[in-house]
Amino acid sequence: MKPSARIRLTGSVLLGVCLVISAFALRHLDQIQSRARFDEVLYFPSPSVVKRLSLGYDGLLADVYWTRAVQYFGTKHVLGSYQYPLLGPLLEITTVLDPHLTVAYEFGANYLAPKPPYGAGMPQRAIQLAQYGIRNNPNDWRLYYNLGFIYYLELKDYAKATDAFARGAKVPDAHPFLKVMAAQMAQHAGELLMAKLLWTAAYQSTTDRDIRANAASHLRALEVQEDVNNLERLVSMYRERTGHWPASFSELEAMGILQGMPVDPLGQSYKLLPEGRVEVREPDRFPFIEKGAPAGYIPPPPKFLPSRGGA
Amino acid sequence: MSMYAIEILGLEKTYAVGFWRKRPKSALRPLDLSVEAGEVFGFLGPNGAGKTTTLKLLMGLVFPSGGSARILGMGINDPRMKAQIGFLPEQPYFYDYLTANELLEYYAQLSGVAAKERRRKVVEVLTRVGLEDVRGTQLRKFSKGMLQRVGIAQAILHDPKVLFFDEPMSGLDPIGRREVRDLMEELKQQGKTVFFSTHILSDAESLCDRVAIIHLGELRGVGAVADLTSSVEGKVEIIWHGGAVPASLQALTSKCHLRGDTVRAVVREANQDAAIDGLRQAGIRIISVTPVRSSLEEYFVRKLKPSETAAGVRS
Amino acid sequence: MSVRILHIASNTFREVVRDRVLYNLIAFTLLMSGASILVGQISIGIERLVVVNLGLTAVSLFGMVIAIFIGIGLVSKEIEKRTLYTVLSRPVGRWEFIVGKFFGLAGTLVVNTVFMAVGVFAALLYVSGTFAWADAWILVALYFIVLQFLMITAIALLFSTFSSPLLAAVFAFSLFVIGSFAEDLRGFAAMAHGVSRILATGAAYLVPNFSSLNIITSVAHQQPVAGEFIASNSLYALVYTAMVLCGAVLIFECRNLK
Numbered sequence A: 001m002k003p004s005a006r007i008r009l010t011g012s013v014l015l016g017v018c019l020v021i022s023a024f025a026l027r028h029l030d031q032i033q034s035r036a037r038f039d040e041v042l043y044f045p046s047p048s049v050v051k052r053l054s055l056g057y058d059g060l061l062a063d064v065y066w067t068r069a070v071q072y073f074g075t076k077h078v079l080g081s082y083q084y085p086l087l088g089p090l091l092e093i094t095t096v097l098d099p100h101l102t103v104a105y106e107f108g109a110n111y112l113a114p115k116p117p118y119g120a121g122m123p124q125r126a127i128q129l130a131q132y133g134i135r136n137n138p139n140d141w142r143l144y145y146n147l148g149f150i151y152y153l154e155l156k157d158y159a160k161a162t163d164a165f166a167r168g169a170k171v172p173d174a175h176p177f178l179k180v181m182a183a184q185m186a187q188h189a190g191e192l193l194m195a196k197l198l199w200t201a202a203y204q205s206t207t208d209r210d211i212r213a214n215a216a217s218h219l220r221a222l223e224v225q226e227d228v229n230n231l232e233r234l235v236s237m238y239r240e241r242t243g244h245w246p247a248s249f250s251e252l253e254a255m256g257i258l259q260g261m262p263v264d265p266l267g268q269s270y271k272l273l274p275e276g277r278v279e280v281r282e283p284d285r286f287p288f289i290e291k292g293a294p295a296g297y298i299p300p301p302p303k304f305l306p307s308r309g310g311a
Numbered sequence B: 001m002s003m004y005a006i007e008i009l010g011l012e013k014t015y016a017v018g019f020w021r022k023r024p025k026s027a028l029r030p031l032d033l034s035v036e037a038g039e040v041f042g043f044l045g046p047n048g049a050g051k052t053t054t055l056k057l058l059m060g061l062v063f064p065s066g067g068s069a070r071i072l073g074m075g076i077n078d079p080r081m082k083a084q085i086g087f088l089p090e091q092p093y094f095y096d097y098l099t100a101n102e103l104l105e106y107y108a109q110l111s112g113v114a115a116k117e118r119r120r121k122v123v124e125v126l127t128r129v130g131l132e133d134v135r136g137t138q139l140r141k142f143s144k145g146m147l148q149r150v151g152i153a154q155a156i157l158h159d160p161k162v163l164f165f166d167e168p169m170s171g172l173d174p175i176g177r178r179e180v181r182d183l184m185e186e187l188k189q190q191g192k193t194v195f196f197s198t199h200i201l202s203d204a205e206s207l208c209d210r211v212a213i214i215h216l217g218e219l220r221g222v223g224a225v226a227d228l229t230s231s232v233e234g235k236v237e238i239i240w241h242g243g244a245v246p247a248s249l250q251a252l253t254s255k256c257h258l259r260g261d262t263v264r265a266v267v268r269e270a271n272q273d274a275a276i277d278g279l280r281q282a283g284i285r286i287i288s289v290t291p292v293r294s295s296l297e298e299y300f301v302r303k304l305k306p307s308e309t310a311a312g313v314r315s
Numbered sequence C: 001m002s003v004r005i006l007h008i009a010s011n012t013f014r015e016v017v018r019d020r021v022l023y024n025l026i027a028f029t030l031l032m033s034g035a036s037i038l039v040g041q042i043s044i045g046i047e048r049l050v051v052v053n054l055g056l057t058a059v060s061l062f063g064m065v066i067a068i069f070i071g072i073g074l075v076s077k078e079i080e081k082r083t084l085y086t087v088l089s090r091p092v093g094r095w096e097f098i099v100g101k102f103f104g105l106a107g108t109l110v111v112n113t114v115f116m117a118v119g120v121f122a123a124l125l126y127v128s129g130t131f132a133w134a135d136a137w138i139l140v141a142l143y144f145i146v147l148q149f150l151m152i153t154a155i156a157l158l159f160s161t162f163s164s165p166l167l168a169a170v171f172a173f174s175l176f177v178i179g180s181f182a183e184d185l186r187g188f189a190a191m192a193h194g195v196s197r198i199l200a201t202g203a204a205y206l207v208p209n210f211s212s213l214n215i216i217t218s219v220a221h222q223q224p225v226a227g228e229f230i231a232s233n234s235l236y237a238l239v240y241t242a243m244v245l246c247g248a249v250l251i252f253e254c255r256n257l258k
Helices: A003-037 A047-051 A058-078 A087-097 A102-112 A123-137 A141-153 A159-170 A176-185 A191-205 A209-242 A249-255 B050-059 B100-110 B115-128 B144-156 B174-189 B201-207 B225-232 B269-281 B296-303 C004-017 C021-042 C047-071 C073-081 C093-129 C135-159 C165-180 C182-193 C194-206 C216-220 C225-253
Strands: B002-019 B023-036 B042-044 B066-071 B083-087 B162-166 B193-199 B209-214 B218-224 B235-241 B256-259 B263-269 B286-292
Touching: A003 B115, A047 A058, A047 A087, A058 A087, A058 A102, A058 C047, A058 C216, A087 A102, A087 A123, A087 C004, A087 C135, A087 C225, A102 A123, A102 A141, A102 A209, A102 B225, A123 A141, A141 A159, A141 A176, A141 A191, A159 A176, A159 B162, A159 C004, A176 A191, A176 B209, A209 A249, A249 B193, A249 B201, B002 B193, B002 C021, B023 B066, B023 B193, B023 B209, B023 B218, B023 B263, B042 B201, B050 B066, B050 B162, B050 B193, B100 B115, B100 B144, B100 C004, B144 B162, B174 B201, B193 B201, B209 B296, B218 B225, B218 B296, B225 C216, B263 B269, B269 C165, B296 C216, C004 C021, C004 C093, C021 C047, C021 C093, C047 C073, C047 C093, C047 C165, C073 C093, C073 C135, C073 C165, C093 C135, C093 C225, C165 C182, C182 C194
Parallel strands: B042 B193, B042 B209, B083 B162, B162 B193
Antiparallel strands: B002 B023, B002 B066, B209 B218, B235 B263, B235 B286, B256 B263
16 A cells, blocks of 8 residues: 555544544533533623624524523423523523514513413513513503513402503504403403403414413313313202212203213313212313312423424 | 936935834935936846835835936826836736736726727737737636736736836746847837846846946946946957966966866956967967957946945845 | 726626635525524524524625625735736826725625525515515615625725734724624713713724614514615715725825835
């Protein structure tokens, strides 16, 4: 073999070997670091610093941070910890970079405000975020809706919620729901009705797939609640008339107080238990379920962000 | 109307060197020189003498520290003057992404050659320098000699009256140099003024009407070639058979070269007869007696000896 | 006079193109294609927003890099390679040379931007399926980006007249960065006192103001741009560019070409 050919061969082989070894070393490093990686490092925690560093390309950087916020939230709970300390800062940076990124405010209302494991449990921060959004987008009705949403559901501050919905209703092109909700709340309508209105509005007002799916789940849980309430009322009615608990729904049908077999929103029939309790057959399919689950039922970890493969 | 093509009046250049610009370095001391129209003028000097500086000053590439110059009666920065001169810098480098054709078209545009004429003139001048076959080739593929020819082409393209060449033969092989010499002869016959700098004396000797010698930024001598060389004593070269140097000759010459079975010696012209007599008396067969034309080199070397005025200023 | 500028400009254009600069369009196309295809999987609901943000940011950054890296060599390369000698020995004014070089590079950037604009709109069409009238504002954003190119090209050219390429790149890039903070700098100057106020104010007005020319984010949200804003920005950018070119010409006119 000529000297130059030998060098070429040696060089190529060495290159390949080094490449393979470096890949293995990197994977090993990843494994060691994977626990530590979510030690919550934000290199630039201050939104104003990030804005300056963006050199005017803040729109794109906002989109990057937004993506990061979503992935952060989705990936974190795979690791089993339901604390999301970085969600607030990430959303704040996103919105400072691009104050018109509505979907970030929606995400804050839906996932920053609720208590763990459903959210980060920071309603006050979510409120600040929503108010910042309103200041920068005074004609976007969805942001008033978000604010009212947080006040109502998490803080139970009905007065402020009403105020937010009322202000939002005045915005041109506002969704008619806002007026309705403001009115209903002013009349102290029942929680169930309000919740239905809220989640329906949420479902209709967003284009984000995850927030929509979230709203749909809530609505299904509410429907279950309504159904269970209704059915248990009918069962009590039966008991009053006959003096004993019915053994099955067909007895209620025979009595004429029930038309057809009752099914849950996903199409499965309800279970009738002794002592007149009604339950769903598969409570796991209804996140957020409250009524209609067996006693001592522990809900499984919530599945967020189905669009990311149910992370 | 000046009859001088080039007039240099006290032109000088001093550079301020050093971090605080305290040390002045004189690249050119005040120079006075005139070149008549139609002359071929050689500007001689060793490397670093100030030849290129002078040319750059004349071209307006460098600003003088003092003095002035006029070319064709006009100032250095006059565009009308620039349209009538051509410049070939030392070891020129051209836009290597252009072809020879494109480069010359570009130069023609800048020199104000009328659009109708450009194509014709470019082809004409490329043919003249022998590059018509490669005119579509990118300059990055050109050899040094070819680039030099391109340089000459661009200098003569717009039919200028005065030409300035900086070391036009540098880096050329003997054939190339011959071609450049021929071209310069042609230019002279066309009545153009040619001002060129070189450190190759033989070229100057054969081409120039007048020369100037510059050293360490200072002019050391000016004059017609014939006059300068004639002021130096002539010499004669004698070649004879055998290996001996007769005693009578040893006094006349200090240089004897032995080669094979001949001896070659150089004696002063005045001693020519005495030397021949001496050889004949010694019975030595003379092979040849040839006058050695005294060269410009002698004049050059003599002028280059440092004078008192130049002492103390090193380039 | 003006014809020579045109000739120098077109030669500069030829120089830049033959330097294979336009190959950057390949990288740009790959980027936009990849982004259009992937964006749907990464950020749902804001595809259009991301495509516009990414596209315009890429146009801006690619162009800035080209403007700086080629601009810094425009004059210094000619001096170093001594190609300048045979040009300036002709009836070409030094100022014509500078202006011609500027227009050559600026022209290249405009052409480059036009191609990229087509790419951005193509990606937008792919992602949203249709155009809205509001997308026309993207053209305004592109126009502003071109104005920024003019400014930074002039700056790079200025540094090229007296500085080595490396230093020129550092200076030009630094001015680009500072220029994006220009608004903050003016605010700071307004709050300062005494000498620092004078210095800061001077700096704030000398530095190129890129912040008001960057409307990528608002155009991505389909917000309209006021005509007065366009006019004022145009005036500022053109006058600023002219100012910097004057500086470049002044420096170059006095420069000894060794």
